[in-house]
Each structure stands twice: as structure tokens, then as C-alpha cells.
Amino acid sequence: MTESTSAPTSTYRLQLRPGFGFAEAAEVVDYLERLGVGAVYASPVLDAAPGSTHGYDVVDPTRARPELGGEEGRLALSGKVSAAGLGFVLDIVPNHMSVAEPEADPWWWDVLKHGQESRYAKYFDIDWAAGPVLVPILGDEGEPTTEGDVVTYYDHRLPVSEHYRLVHWRRANEELNYRRFFDITTLAAVRVEDPEVFEATHGEVLRWVAAGQVTGLRVDHPDGLADPGGYFRMLKERSGVWIVAEKILGVGEPLPSSWPVEGTTGYDALREVCGIFVDPSAEERFTALAAELGQETDFEAVEHTCRTLVTDSILRAEVRRIGALVQGVDQADAEAAVAGVMVNFPVYRSYLPEGERNWATAVSRVKGAEALDEQVRADPTGELATRIQQTSGMVVAKGTEDTAFYRYTRFAALNEVGGAPDRFGVPVEEFHTLAAQRDSALPESMTTLSTHDTKRSEDVRARLAVLSELPDEFGGLVREWTKRHGIDEPSLNLLAWQTIVGAWPIGPERLRDYLDKAAKESKLRTTWVDHDEEFEAAVAAWPGQVLGDAVTRGEIEAFVGRIRGAGWSNALGQKLVQLTAPGVPDVYQGTELWDLSLVDPDNRRPVDYAVRRELLARIEDWWLPEVDETGAAKLLVVQRALRLRRNRPELFRGYRPLPAEGVAADHLVAFHRSPDLVVVATRLPLGLAAAGGWRDTVLPLPPGEWTDVLNGREAGTSVAGLLKRYPVALLVRETS
Incomplete structure (x- = not known):
């Protein structure tokens, strides 16, 4: 077993592809070191399908990808990373290989x-x-x-x-x-549960680990494996490095205790952090708007319909293969039981005998599943049990994330990987409880706000969260805009207006591409397979019509102008919270400045590092930027927080809420990470301003000299004074 490597203080995700390979990544290592990053975190680098822009379609796991620069380029990048004192975290794909060519x-x-x-x-x-x-x-x-x-x-x-x-x-x-x-x-x-297959698919990466060139692993889609727990035990034994699993947890679902991993890739934290910036009081009015426009507002019903669509059509071959394993039952009845159990899973999958309660819940919802249940329980590691568990995660992901999230568009900021669209935000008290639990149970779990898989970037969600403070005004605009330029499909129509506002300014081409994908994912009027050419043509023409209408465009610009500042406040708040809360924070490439990307491939566009280097140099020289369209204020927050985590890790141990006192206390979220570190962020900024600002609100800091790391100034207990320049603060108590 390789000597254990500790978790990085933070990671920075790079999407490698032809045109941005090992050499180009090496060129930004010095910038990442200056930013305060603890480890470079790379997308898959094993040889992939020709021209692949993401690397998850591996074709040869025995060599570094030639299109990225091959072994020579990989070694050069590794040397640069090591010389900078950074770790190197690698994304690996154990579940599948590309057979396209x-x-x-x-x-x-x-x-x-x-x-x-x-x-x-x-x-x-x-x-x-x-x-x-x-x-x-x-x-x-x-x-x-x-x-x-x-x-x-x-x-x-x-x-x-x-x-x-x-x-x-x-x-x-x-x-x-x-x-x-x-x-x-x-x-x-691929069957990595077979030791020979594991060695063949992991040998090269483990060689890099043994050489000290890879210090952490991110494992893609473990729910597709026959035995995730067994796989992780083997991987941990052979590598000894920090491992995080791309495991999407249901609300309140624990990570399987038998997995020797440090945690997840952070979608659970994403839901919690983003949720505290949503005003839950707006739920009824957004529900009413969705219903008025003709959308189904019962999320559970939408989700059930979408999962059933998946079992009955998209994954029909898998259901038939599993159904044939059920003994003594008519094939049609067996397939119905298999499909029903997978549709009714309360989480993505179980890991029998772990997760037995979730298995029992699913079975209890399906008539005629008795024989299936009996046979699965009789041999929880057998082929029947294994295949139905492997496939349930596919049904949930494909049915919920990739279909229901595009049909149930009541409030799109909640429709995120690992999200819960039927839970309108996260109460601050719940956030504190979950953060404390993460600090106690999985302090080295990754946290994130944006990834290559998120439906929209963190800054888009931050602006959309502002809409929860203006439900009536936004609803009125949507009603009026729909009268002029409504899309003839209610879910897509409501999603389109939220997308325009959230990603503004957005050109017709980006908007067209996004709406085409959203329409096909929802599978309501058209799909990737069965096209409604007339509807698709109408959707393709829609962005040009809307953006070409001077009146509508002017109203969109004016409304976004009114909420942009509040969106920036939310963006800074959620970023500082994510970077300082328990866990290992990841920064997705480019998001250290404002990033208004939508779902892939939009979020894999090239990053302008020249601009970021220039702004970072000024910030290093104690320039305090305004909160404006440059995004430099976000870069300041990222750099100060990451450098503090890297330079003073002892400050980031423990977690305790720090309630504010006064009339606007509910607009502040604050917590201790240690007795000498306090994190402060503004929430619901429009409501705060409408009520008269902070006024007499105070933050009862413990005695001592406190300094705001963001601006270098002494901090007092008056929140109005503390947050005069920025809507966030990172406070350190000076000690002898």
C-alpha cells in the first residue's frame, strides 16, 4: 500500500481537451499557486475517443492521452505541479469505456x-x-x-x-x-469487480500514484459498479491517497459507511450552500405562476412519470435483462416489478445489505414485488440484486436529473444535480446543522458550487435566487413576456425566461443551443431520438425573436439591471461560505470571476487566464476592487479565502454558528470555523435594503482584535460597518 497522502486544502478543476492539454495546463500552474489553490484537479487524462472534449470516453486506460500531449506532456505537467508545491487530483472512470470507434x-x-x-x-x-x-x-x-x-x-x-x-x-x-x-x-x-480487469484498467494510474505524481482521485459514477464498496476498498488499499466519490446523496442520506473514501464530490454541499440564499416565502407564488402557465406543479408526480418513461423506453433492455433473472414469475410480471422498484427508489440506489431501509421503501410501493424482494434478500450479492441496484441509479439519474428537472421548472435555481426542486431553499438553521455534521463525519469531503455537470453555473443560480425576493414583479413580467413571445410548451417557456434573466447578457446562439438541449431532455414535445421538426424550428427561432424585440429586450435589460447587484451579493456570499465551510472546496475553472455559463458544453468554453492574471496581480498588491461587472471582487474573495486555508489550516477546524443580533439578523449567516476565525455573508439583500439596511444589527464577536482578511481592516461588531465595502467578511482574531 502506498503511503497515505493527506487531503488538499482546496482544488481547482481544469477541463483538459485537445487545444488545452498538458502543456497549456502547465502554463497556468503558477497562477493557480498564486491564487492559493492546494491541488490541481484534472478531468480524465487517459487516452479517450478521438476529439473528445471531456475525456470520459476512455478507449485505452494504459496510456496518457496523446491528444493532450502524451506521457511526455503528462510528466512535464506533473513536474510543474510538484515544483509549485501543489497536489494533483485526477478524475478516473472505472465504469465504462468508449466503443464508438x-x-x-x-x-x-x-x-x-x-x-x-x-x-x-x-x-x-x-x-x-x-x-x-x-x-x-x-x-x-x-x-x-x-x-x-x-x-x-x-x-x-x-x-x-x-x-x-x-x-x-x-x-x-x-x-x-x-x-x-x-x-x-x-x-x-466494464467489470472492474474482476481483479484482472481492475488491474488492467487502473494499472497506469496506480503507477502514477506510486511515483507521487497523483495525490488524490475523484471516482466517476460509482453507482454503476457492481460492488462500489468492494471497489473503493481495493482502490484505497492500492493507492492510499485522498479519494472522493461522485456520489449524489438524497436529502439526509448518509454516505455508505463501508466506503473507505473521504467523501463525495460535493453536490450535497452545493444544495445546502445555495439554498440559504433563496427566500422560502416565495414558494406559493412561484407555484401559482407555474400552474397558471400550464405546468404540472406536483414534483413527485412529475418525477414518477419521468422515471417510468425511462424504464419503459430508454432503459428497456436493462429492465428485460434483469427481469429474466427473477425465478418462478411470468416475464412480464417480473419486468413490471423490476421497473416499479427502480422507479420508486427514495435515493439513487442501495448497497445491500447497507441501505436496506431504502430497498424496503421501494419494494413497499410496488404491488407484485414480493418474489423479487424475496430473491434479492436471499442473495444480496447475487446477480439479480447487483444488477437491479446498478440500474436503479441510472433510472433515478436519467428520470429525475435529465428529465424531471427540465419539466418541473417552477424555480430553476433549485434544479441542480443533487438538488431538491420541491424544497424551496434551505433554512439557515438546517445549513448550520448539516455543516457541523460534515465537519464531524466527513471533514475532507469535497464541496463545490459549479462543475462540468451542473445545469447552470453558481453565478447564474445566485442571480436566480434574487427572484425569490421579487416573486410578484418577476411573475408579472413573465406573464407579459409570455403573451408576446410565449413558447408553446409551458415548462420550456418558464425555463427560458429564467434562463435569459439568469445568464444575461446572452446572445441568440448560446440561448438557442441551450433551449434545444432543454427541450429534448424534457422529452415532452421533442426528444434526441424522435424529433418534432416544427417545434424545434420554433424554439430555434425564439431567441432571435425575443432579443430582436426592442421593447422586450429593454425590459429584460432593465430588470436584470435592478437585480444584478443583489445577484453579485449572493454570488460572493455563497462562494465565501463554500470556500470556508467544512470540506475541501473546489473552484471550477474560470469561476473565480463572474461566470454565467449554462449546462455543458456551454460550461466548457475556454477560460481567459490573461485577464485573471492581470487582476490577480493588482489584488496581490492590495487593490480592493469594487463589486462590479469585472468580477474582480469575486477573485479577491477566492484568493483571500484559499490562501488563508492553505497558509493557516489550523483555523479551519471545527464549526459553530454565530447568530447576529438586531432587526436584520435574519439577513446574516455567520459561523466560527475555530475560535479565531469567523465567516460572514449577507443573504436576501433586496429585502434587507427595502427594510432599511442593517441599522442596529450586531455580530457578537468574542473579545480580541479582529481583522477582515478581505480588506485588511480592523473589524468591529456593527454589521453595517463590517459590511460597508463588501457584502461578505472573513475575520481572523489576532493572537500573540
């Missing part, structure tokens, strides 16, 4: 060529009993041709063999006989 994946090519005789046949989760591997690439036109020992069909090239069968692409969801990543047929699942 068989020639690029030597293992898959060998399986297609030799079938079960291939040495890699057991590497992939293939149902060989169902016959040859189905390759669903055929369309309505054209015929495959053979050239030597290669079969060609348009851009597809495969080996000549009888071990696979080409079928129409539409048959994949119904008949596919290999496990995949969600509904993506070009990502075939």
Missing part, C-alpha cells in the same frame, strides 16, 4: 473479432447467452461493405467476424445485450 479501443475491437474467445471478453459486461454482441449503428439507408478484413458502414469500421450483429440504431434501447453508461450505447460498461 472500435478501432480506437483495442480491447473492444478484439472482442468483436474473437467473441468469447477474446482475452478481453470478460472485461466488458456482455450477456453472451443472448447471442452475438449487438452493434446498433444501422440507419434507414445504405448497406455495410467489406474491404479486406474490415466492415465499413459510413464512418463506422469493424472487424470481419461473426461474433457481433449489426442492427438498426433504434433497437438499442430494447435489445442491447451489453451494459452501458445510462442510455449511451457507445459507452460499454
